[in-house]
Amino acid sequence: MAKELVKGNIAIARAAINAGCQCYFGYPITPQSEIGEYMGAHLPQMGRVFVTAESELASINMVIGAGTTGAKAMTSSSSCGIALMQEALSAMCIAEVPGVIVSVMRGGPGLGNIAPSQGDYFQALKGGGNGDYKLIVLSPSTVQEAIDLTYRAFYLALKYRNPVMLLAEGMLGQMMEPAEFGEYPYKDPDVTQWALGCSHNREARNLVSLYMPEGALEAKINKIFEKYELITKNETTYEEYMLDDAKLVLTAFGTVGRIAKAAVNKAREVGMKVGLFRPVTLFPFPDKELHEVAKNTDLILDLELNKGQMLSDVRSAVFGACPVEFYGRSGGGLLSPDDIFAKIQELYEKIDNKKAAGVV
Amino acid sequence: MGRIVLDRDVCKGCYLCIKACPKALLKKSSKPNNHGFFPAEFTDDKNECIGCAQCAMNCPDAAIREVYR
Amino acid sequence: METLVYKRPESLLKAEKGGGFTFCPGCGHGVILRTIAELLDEFNIQKDTIAIASVGCSVFMERFLDLDVAGASHGRSTCVATGIKRCKPNNFVLTYQGDGDAATIGFNETIHTACRGEHITTIMINNTNFGMTGGQASATTMLGQVTTTTPYGRKAEETGYPLHAAEIVAQCEGTAYSARVAVSDTKNIRALKKTIKKAFEVQLKGLGYGFVEVLAGCPTNWHMTPTEAVEQIENVIKTVHPLGVFKDITEKESV
Known part of the structure; x- marks a missing residue:
């Protein structure tokens, strides 16, 4: 078709x-x-x-x-x-x-x-x-x-x-x-x-x-x-995008996932190692898979159109393997790829600074 | 001439059958059943039962299992 | 030679195996369930029936009638029944509800089911209170009636007036049959069977929604003996919730 x-x-x-x-x-x-x-x-x-x-x-x-x-x-x-x-x-x-x-x-x-x-x-x-x-x-x-x-x-x-x-x-x-x-x-x-249905040839059910x-x-x-x-x-189903070398991983579900993907592309264009992890099944939530991702990255940025709801599941999956930041809008406000990119830039600098100072 | 079959262990002693019987053949038993209720009891020494089934119809527990006429 | 003139219905076998009904002594549910069981046997539709167990003492129907049963949350029985009947038009679909369920929390659903003219049958037991939860006032509670939530009697200025379900359901165009009967004496119990039979028939003939409201005693919550409770129905409740057939489209046809 x-x-x-x-x-x-x-x-x-x-x-x-x-x-x-x-x-x-x-x-x-x-x-x-x-x-x-x-x-x-x-x-x-x-x-x-x-x-x-x-x-x-x-x-x-x-x-x-x-x-x-x-x-x-x-x-x-x-x-x-x-x-x-x-x-x-x-x-x-x-x-x-x-x-x-x-x-x-x-x-x-x-x-x-x-x-x-x-x-x-x-x-x-x-x-x-x-x-x-x-x-x-x-x-x-x-x-x-x-x-x-x-x-x-x-x-x-x-x-x-x-x-x-x-x-x-x-x-x-x-x-x-x-x-x-x-x-x-x-x-x-x-x-x-x-x-x-009809119970002619079987016991009644409830x-x-x-x-x-x-x-x-x-x-x-x-x-x-x-x-x-x-x-x-x-x-359990999820999408991984550009995670192999990612120092910063975005988590997002639904349409925010595709907006985040645009931001990842933008970041990659300027050489920042950013990836995306998008759960497709929210229950079952890809806990183990996200934990593995968290072990191999420096920071997770959770993006949602709310005050941070999936954030609790992200944090529980990450379970301390790396820091988790949140960025979102609520009440009908939208996130644009540019908004997300700006946030990525801000956080990416922090990772680099912390690395330089030996914190991470 | 009629008769009824009364399941005394299913009867809860509400006595609506006593109220319903036109021949006054049902009465409260003096012996409790398995659940501790004093069930209704059918006695028809003079063969007065007409098998009208009003007792069975009024019984909320379907304790009157069968009625014969 | 003696002949068997009455026998406990086959469809009640489950109740018999379980040691009988677990309702309070003198409760009206038993007579109504037995009547339903008799009719299921007479129409030979037990194996084709899907019943909806609602919330309240009526839910125990599920334990006593040997039928396929779907459960419904508070007041939603006729919606569940709608879903079933639309998917299984050849099954006989029955909701068994109390007044707290069908006339109070679920009256909106009852009315809309009637307006849609769903081919289902509702038997609504009206004991003028919420029996299972301990005798609180329901929509059908009479003015002046003492319940646990109207300890000084129901007052119109505080809680309004009693709802007359069978009359209102009769107003809906999709309703084929709506009537009110009582479990109080032999005469009324005979009428109960005739009435429920009619409500079954309108479904079996595909004529529309059948609704039967049954006034039934709740001796425990009324603080009465079973005998006093049936007298209360005869002498008091019938004057507020009058017996009668409020709609019967088969009558119109025959005229």
């Missing part, structure tokens, strides 16, 4: 349809409303399910219902809408119900604004829901990667029976760039061993999030955490 010019939100919707998404439940919110619009225009025509729900609470609970039948189900929303979904996301994890949630971040807290942001890293990774659970979180930096990760989101949701969140920034949803829609590359797992007998909840939590270990082992 040839490349075509496509908008991020539309690309995600089209990719979901290609991936076999049987039903979409959603409620409009900027900056991702095009996803619901596209689904509304196409799914019913294909004999698939589209419902405009009365709220995000309703959407995600419809996804749960569809998920319990083993269907590929999806919803999409943005920051404050995702906030409303948290109780259901926690319930999905413990009941092991699959589903895909697209979160196109806007400025927060509160209603915030509709400018791009990465303020919902904690919301996606550290949970607003109750109890011990984890979402699988995928972070695209280009429209092409948004397509590929949408495919992967549906596959991982069914494979691990866990909700998967595609975490994109508003600008990725709104930007147009050339991308290619390949075939859905995965073989979907069998759902007949657990999905609800998929609930309530575990009252003593020890039952702990046993179930241990089971899903064993699964999370497996996910970490099998699915």
